[in-house]
Amino acid sequence: xxxxxxxxxxxxxxxxxxxxxxxxxxxxxxxxxxxxxxxxxxxxxxxxxxxxxxxxxxxxxxxxxxxxxxxxxxxxxxxxxxxxxxxxxxxx
Numbered sequence: 001x002x003x004x005x006x007x008x009x010x011x012x013x014x015x016x017x018x019x020x021x022x023x024x025x026x027x028x029x030x031x032x033x034x035x036x037x038x039x040x041x042x043x044x045x046x047x048x049x050x051x052x053x054x055x056x057x058x059x060x061x062x063x064x065x066x067x068x069x070x071x072x073x074x075x076x077x078x079x080x081x082x083x084x085x086x087x088x089x090x091x092x
Contacts, residue, residue, distance in 0.1 A: 003090045005059050007082040008033070008052040015081075016053050016060065018067070019045040020074050026067035028060055047074070052081035053088055066092035 008014055013033035019042045020026055027042050036050055055063060066072035072092055080088040 001062075001092055003059055003062055003092045005053045005055045005063075005080070005088050005090055007084070007086045007088055008054055009085040010083065012054070013083065014054040016051045016055060017041050017048060018051060018063075018074070018077055019048040021045055026064055026074065028064055030054060030060060049074070049077050051077050052083050053090075062092050063090060066090075 014030055015033045015036060016028055016030050017036055018026060018028040019040070021042065022044045027045075029041070033050075040048055042048070063072065067074060072090070080090055082088070
């Protein structure tokens with residue numbers, strides 16, 4: 001299934017922080033770009049990426065489900081998003 005997600009825009013720099021946790025699961029949170037910490041955001045995380053997409057709650061859950069079910073590779077998240085608006089099509 002393909003999911004069309006809004007990219008970030010200069011008028012509202014919302015980004016999504018994704019992390020892989022030590023137990024192998026994945027989490028994510030949409031936040032303002034200025035709120036992204038320079039340190040790990042989630043407890044017990046192994047890796048963290050910031051993606052310039054602004055999914056709604058349903059879209060975020062679909063992406064997290066695809067990550068947790070290994071239908072979407074964590075490393076592929078950096079292939080999506082833009083700070084210049086537009087949309088990303090993510091295979092979930």
